[in-house]
Amino acid sequence: MTASLPVSFALPAGAAPVACVDIGGTKVAVAIVDARGVQGRLVEPTIKQGASDALARQVLRMIGASCQAAHIAPGAISAVGVASCGPFVLNQGRVELSTPNICGGLAGSARGLPNDWRTAVLEAPLHDAFPRVRVENDGVAALQAERRWGALQGIDHCAYVTWSTGIGAGLCVDGRVLRGKNGNAGHAGHMFVVDNADALCGCGNVGDLEALVAGNALPRRFVEYADAAAILIAAKAGDAKAKAIIDGVCRIMGRALYNLIATLDLERISLGGSVFWHHRDYLLPRLQAEIRGKLPALTDGCTLVEAGLGERVGDGAALALVA
Amino acid sequence: MTASLPVSFALPAGAAPVACVDIGGTKVAVAIVDARGVQGRLVEPTIKQGASDALARQVLRMIGASCQAAHIAPGAISAVGVASCGPFVLNQGRVELSTPNICGGLAGSARGLPNDWRTAVLEAPLHDAFPRVRVENDGVAALQAERRWGALQGIDHCAYVTWSTGIGAGLCVDGRVLRGKNGNAGHAGHMFVVDNADALCGCGNVGDLEALVAGNALPRRFVEYADAAAILIAAKAGDAKAKAIIDGVCRIMGRALYNLIATLDLERISLGGSVFWHHRDYLLPRLQAEIRGKLPALTDGCTLVEAGLGERVGDGAALALVA
Numbered sequence: 001m002t003a004s005l006p007v008s009f010a011l012p013a014g015a016a017p018v019a020c021v022d023i024g025g026t027k028v029a030v031a032i033v034d035a036r037g038v039q040g041r042l043v044e045p046t047i048k049q050g051a052s053d054a055l056a057r058q059v060l061r062m063i064g065a066s067c068q069a070a071h072i073a074p075g076a077i078s079a080v081g082v083a084s085c086g087p088f089v090l091n092q093g094r095v096e097l098s099t100p101n102i103c104g105g106l107a108g109s110a111r112g113l114p115n116d117w118r119t120a121v122l123e124a125p126l127h128d129a130f131p132r133v134r135v136e137n138d139g140v141a142a143l144q145a146e147r148r149w150g151a152l153q154g155i156d157h158c159a160y161v162t163w164s165t166g167i168g169a170g171l172c173v174d175g176r177v178l179r180g181k182n183g184n185a186g187h188a189g190h191m192f193v194v195d196n197a198d199a200l201c202g203c204g205n206v207g208d209l210e211a212l213v214a215g216n217a218l219p220r221r222f223v224e225y226a227d228a229a230a231i232l233i234a235a236k237a238g239d240a241k242a243k244a245i246i247d248g249v250c251r252i253m254g255r256a257l258y259n260l261i262a263t264l265d266l267e268r269i270s271l272g273g274s275v276f277w278h279h280r281d282y283l284l285p286r287l288q289a290e291i292r293g294k295l296p297a298l299t300d301g302c303t304l305v306e307a308g309l310g311e312r313v314g315d316g317a318a319l320a321l322v323a
Numbered sequence: 324m325t326a327s328l329p330v331s332f333a334l335p336a337g338a339a340p341v342a343c344v345d346i347g348g349t350k351v352a353v354a355i356v357d358a359r360g361v362q363g364r365l366v367e368p369t370i371k372q373g374a375s376d377a378l379a380r381q382v383l384r385m386i387g388a389s390c391q392a393a394h395i396a397p398g399a400i401s402a403v404g405v406a407s408c409g410p411f412v413l414n415q416g417r418v419e420l421s422t423p424n425i426c427g428g429l430a431g432s433a434r435g436l437p438n439d440w441r442t443a444v445l446e447a448p449l450h451d452a453f454p455r456v457r458v459e460n461d462g463v464a465a466l467q468a469e470r471r472w473g474a475l476q477g478i479d480h481c482a483y484v485t486w487s488t489g490i491g492a493g494l495c496v497d498g499r500v501l502r503g504k505n506g507n508a509g510h511a512g513h514m515f516v517v518d519n520a521d522a523l524c525g526c527g528n529v530g531d532l533e534a535l536v537a538g539n540a541l542p543r544r545f546v547e548y549a550d551a552a553a554i555l556i557a558a559k560a561g562d563a564k565a566k567a568i569i570d571g572v573c574r575i576m577g578r579a580l581y582n583l584i585a586t587l588d589l590e591r592i593s594l595g596g597s598v599f600w601h602h603r604d605y606l607l608p609r610l611q612a613e614i615r616g617k618l619p620a621l622t623d624g625c626t627l628v629e630a631g632l633g634e635r636v637g638d639g640a641a642l643a644l645v646a
Contacts (some may be wrong), residue, residue, distance in 0.1 A: 032393020058573050087620035098620040157504045172507060173501045173588070180496055180588020181480045181624055190618050191582040195518045259514040263494070263586065294511050295526050297421040298411035301504055 001309035007149045007309065009319055010037040012115050016078035017070070019063045019130075020318035022138070023055070023084035023122075025101030025163075030062040032044035032070040032077070033319055040069030048102055049114045053121040055102070081321035083141035085166075086120065087184045094123040095135045095183065100202045100261055109202075134321040137187040138162075138314075140177060142272070143170025145316030147177075150308030151270040159260055160307065161188070163253065163283075164273030166202070167210045174262050180224075189214070193255040209256045213249045215275045231280040250283060254290020261302050262295055324568050327524025330472045330632065332521075332642055337348065340393070340400035342386045342453075343641035345349075345461070346378070346407035348424030349488075353385040355393040355400070356642055363392030371425055372437045376534045377446040378425070382542020388527040394429075402455035402498055402643035406464035406637075407445065409506045419445040423525045457644040461485075462509040464498060465595070468639030470500075474593040474629030482583055483630065485509070485575065486557075486606075487596030488538045489525070512537070516578040532579045536572045538598045555602040573606060584625050585618055595630035603629050 008031070009019070017034035025048065031041040042065055047058040059082070089098045094120035098108050103120055104113030109220030126133045136144075143160040146152040152160065156175040162168045171178040178185040189210040198206035199221060203210070211217050218228040222245055225231045231237045234242035256268055276283055284306060291299050307313050324500040333356070334341070340357035347369065351466065354364040370381040382405070390397045412421045419442035423429050426443055427436030443626055449456045459467075466483040469475040479498040485491045490512030493499040501508040519530035522544060526533070534540050541551040545568055548554045557565035580592055598608055611627050630636050 044569065059430070087618070089620060169586075173503055174499070176497070176499060178496045178501075178587065179589045182588060184588040185496060186623055187588070187618070187621060188350075188582075188586045190585045190621075192516055194515075205617055231436045255515045259511075259582065260586070262513045263492075263508070263511045263583070264501065265505060265510070266508040267504045287456075294528055295510070297412055297505070298507055300507070300508060 007248040007312065007316070008037050009316060011034055011035050011323060013300055017072050017076055018319070018322045019066065019077050019080045020083075020322075021059055021063070021080060021082040021317055022314055023082065023097075025060070025085055025099060026140070028055075028058060028062060030059065030066045031313075032066050033323065034070070034072070035135060038067040039072070040316065042066050042069065046102060048104070050197060052115070052117045052119065052126060055097070055120045056122050056125040059122075060125060064098065076302070077130055079134070079322040080126055080130045081141070081318040081323075082122070082126070082133070082134060082135040083138040083321065087181045088137065089119055090182050091119070094127065095119045096121050096123070100204070102236075106143045125170060132322070134303070136169070136321055137168070137170070137183055137185075139168035139170040141170070141317035141321055142313045143172060144177060144320035145256055145309055146270050146307060147172065148320050149316055150313065151305050152175075152268060152308070157265060157267040159186075159264070159266055159269045160313070161257065161260075161269055161271050162273035162313070163213070163215075163271060163276040165215045167214050167256075171221050171260070171264060173266075179229055183260060188260060189258060190257055190308065191259060193259060209252065213253050218249070228275050232275075232282065235281050236279070246282070248296075250286035251290055257287060257295050257304065258291050258299065261291065264297055265298055266302050269304050270301065270307045272310070274312045277311055286290065286304070329400050330639070332356055332633065332639060333358050334358050334646060340399055340625045342389065342396050342400050342403045342626070343645075344382055344386070344403065344405040344407075345637055345641055346405065346420075346424035347461070348381070348422060351378075351381060351385060352637075353382065353500055354423050355389050356393055357393070357395065360394070360640065363389040365392065369425060371427070374420045375438075375440045375442065376448060377447050378443045379448040380421070383448060384447075399405065400453060400644040403449055403453045404458070404464070404641040404646075405445070405449070405456070405458040406461040406640040406644065408456060409460045410510060411458075411460065411505045412442055412546035413505050416451065419446070421443050423527070429609070430516075441496040455645070458506075459644055460491070460493070460506055460509060460572060462491035462493040463502065463506070464493070464640035464644055465636045466495060466509075466631055467500060468592050468636055469630060470495065471643050473636065473640055474628050475591060475631070478591045480588060482509075482550045482587070483636070484580065484591045484592055485536075485596050485636070486536070486594060490533045490537050490596075491577075492583070494583070494587060496589075511579060511583060512581055514582060516582060517575055520556035530572055532575065536576050538596075541572070551598050552601065553600075555605065559602070559605050563585070569605070570609065574613055577610050578609060580615050580627065581614050581622065584614065585621050586619055589625050591625065594627060594632045595633070595636045599635055600630070
């Protein structure tokens with residue numbers, strides 16, 4: 001939590017409360033936001049057993065419990081914002097998740113998931129229960145939070161990139177947030193930017209960006225380190241081997257950021273996520289160096305910055321969809 | 324010219340004539356389009372000498388000559404559409420070219436250009452002479468032609484990719500054509516998608532997509548062949564070495580197309596350009612094979628097709644901006 005952030009996320013006095021839902025491959029977080037700010041925040045492990053609507057039922061139950069904790073009647077909720085991991089598929093216009101970490105019935109999904117879901121139902125049961133529901137990819141939602149309260153305010157051509165357990169992005173060009181045919185625009189973590197023969201991604205790709213530099217990929221690729229933080233701490237302490245690893249990782253991540261700039265002619269990219277955020281003083285200049293000098297007509301007018309909302313991007317993501 | 328194409332590019336009866344301008348690094352083409360169709364088409368080498376507005380003056384002179392050839396008074400021209408190579412920079416809101424093949428004053432520009440221009444003035448003098456002027460990157464303009472008359476009609480999430488002397492693209496997401504901060508969205512030819520230590524691009528990048536697979540790059544990389552067509556003809560004739568080269572090239576180009584799909588969640592990519600078009604029967608299935616199986620939630624709903632306008636994409640590009 002960055003103490004200097006002025007954002008309380010409280011709604012204007014008199015505004016009807018909204019429910020904010022964050023769905024990740026590991027955890028689901030739900031909170032109610034009203035004029036008092038964030039209320040009744042609950043976190044549970046993501047349910048991966050039962051019928052294919054089990055996750056949607058979990059979200060509905062958690063919204064009810066969060067309302068109770070916030071002393072609000074569920075009928076008073078005016079809207080539900082859901083920021084979820086993807087990819088999404090649409091079934092009769094309603095979002096379902098096609099996420100390898102959640103759906104055991106997908107080719108390439110994580111081994112040993114206790115279900116055979118091809119998709120996890122999400123949006124349709126929420127629409128049955130609440131008057132207004134908006135579901136977006138978590139990268140798209142985080143981008144909207146950064147545009148509303150963070151480092152991308154007033155910037156028409158921009159991206160938010162999260163460098164965390166996985167790699168995700170939200171994109172905005174010409175002042176409009178990009179969604180794509182199923183709301184999956186921003187899955188830039190699954191770009192290929194270098195050659196690599198053996199790094200397997202959760203999505204089934206071999207050698208994509210996420211397989212090479214994501215928080216869960218680094219200890220798989222460099223097994224002598226317990227986790228990504230251990231490599232970064234060693235690099236910052238001057239260890240030559242760790243420094244070389246991080247330089248290589250920043251070259252790959254820098255290429256991906258540059259690819260976004262070249263493809264979309266962006267003005268600013270804001271960066272967050274646990275891997276980046278805790279080591280941003282070390283990582284940001286290295287990423288900036290990877291952009292510099294490449295195709296100057298496109299990169300000269302583009303800056304890389306740390307997320308204005310810091311670690312609170314996630315808190316604002318679902319809220320930005322409905323507030 | 325594909326004989327079966329029904330598009331005449333004629334304006335409706337009674338519509339005021341428009342001027343269509345195509346600016347490439349080698350040639351400038353100008354034509355007048357009215358209810359009769361395309362009239363007074365002229366082609367000249369791109370002027371690269373004199374003051375930095377010499378190219379704009381050439382365009383104005385050619386529009387005048389084209390009007391004369393078409394028996395139209397220049398004052399009758401209602402609009403000028405310009406599809407130009409990029410990248411662009413904006414000077415007081417007007418497009419200037421920052422193109423290494425044209426501007427001798429740019430770092431990384433082609434050696435021996437007979438000028439020291441940092442930019443080539445383009446849009447401002449045209450606005451002084453005509454009531455309506457629209458300048459777009461040639462990839463963006465070609466995309467609009469494909470959306471209007473070609474293979475991307477009715478497709479809201481799409482790209483047109485030209486595989487020619489260089490590699491360029493135009494992008495559309497959520498039904499809106501992407502422009503970016505200086506109108507350079509779609510410079511995806513300058514993405515990095517594999518490792519390569521020594522292929523120098525005209526833009527100064529080392530090892531970007533265009534440096535590896537563009538029509539002008541292939542004979543530089545594989546010097547035993549006179550040009551890209553020679554490699555493709557040999558591959559189609561069964562020559563093992565040429566086949567291996569083309570397989571490698573399609574792997575790189577396929578990665579770039581996949582990167583666009585993953586980043587933008589596209590429904591369809593239409594392909595054109597001289598390298599692709601003349602060998603599309605051989606190249607298209609190989610590119611499709613590179614997409615297949617990668618991140619199915621994003622690629623399953625996306626098709627690669629040949630340009631509906633075929634070799635006439637260029638003819639329609641500038642017209643799509645003003646007709």
